[in-house]
Amino acid sequence: MRQELAAVLERMPGEQRQSAGGRDFWAGHWYGHEVVAVLSRIGKVAAATTATALIERFGVNRILFTGVAGGIGAGLRVGDVVVASSFVQHDMDASPLFPRHEVPLYGRARFDTDPALSAALAAAARAVLAQLGSALGADAAAAFALQAPRLHRGLIASGDRFVATVLESAALRQALPDVLAVEMEGAAVAQVCRDYGVPFAALRTISDRADESAHMDFMRFIDQVASRYSAAILETYFQNL
Ligand code: ADE
DSSP states (O other), X not given: OHHHHHHHHTTSTTOEEEEETTEEEEEEEEXXXXXXXXXXXXXXXXXXHHHHHHHHTTOOSOEEEEEEEEEOSTTOOTTOEEEEEEEEETTOOOTTTSOTTOBTTTTBSEXXXXXXHHHHHHXXXXXXXXXXXXXXXXXXXXXXXXOSOOEEEEEEEEOSSOOOOHHHHHHHHHHSTTEEEEXXXXXXXXXXXXXXXXXXXXXXXXXXXXXXXXXXXXXXXXXXXXXXXXXXXXXXXXXXX
């Protein structure tokens, strides 16, 4: 989201803007590492295009994705953070030609993230979550009644729908019993990264429970919580590289 990118760019002084495919890419440095920051845009096609441009045009050799997601798994609360171990497209269904969720011609439904990159991102997330107040400010933590947010690792489902009913999130849980969270891009980026052999890791802050109240605090949450988490976690990640 735009607020997350703004928080990242504040930490990348002197970044240069380059446009491609209707997107602005920001090339700069973070703790001495070359970084290109960009909004993925929303939905699987937009995110796949952005990932392809990062790889083809900017030659990136790894991709880190941050954002928000709806909590689906039973133990996921607003404010918790998920580092993905794999992604699935919950709206992919070429049955009866292929099993439900399988991406045709890949022989698989699930696309794994890179274990080493994900472990480094999870370590950074753990360090930031341990000091909730300093990453967020006590006001934001209190406004969302965030207490001891937890880090989860596992499956994230992506699809071109904002999931905003109990009925739909229950159906997702039934179709994919181990799914932790739902969003709209990660599986597309995971597929592109597999095509190109580029290591990929993804982190999502839970902004809602994918139910009837999902949309209400979404924007405020991104401003006050998710963007601060993302920037602080990436900062710790680059510091520790
Ligand atoms: N991103 C954040 N919350 C979401 C939801 N409920 N559905 C899809 N994407 C989301």
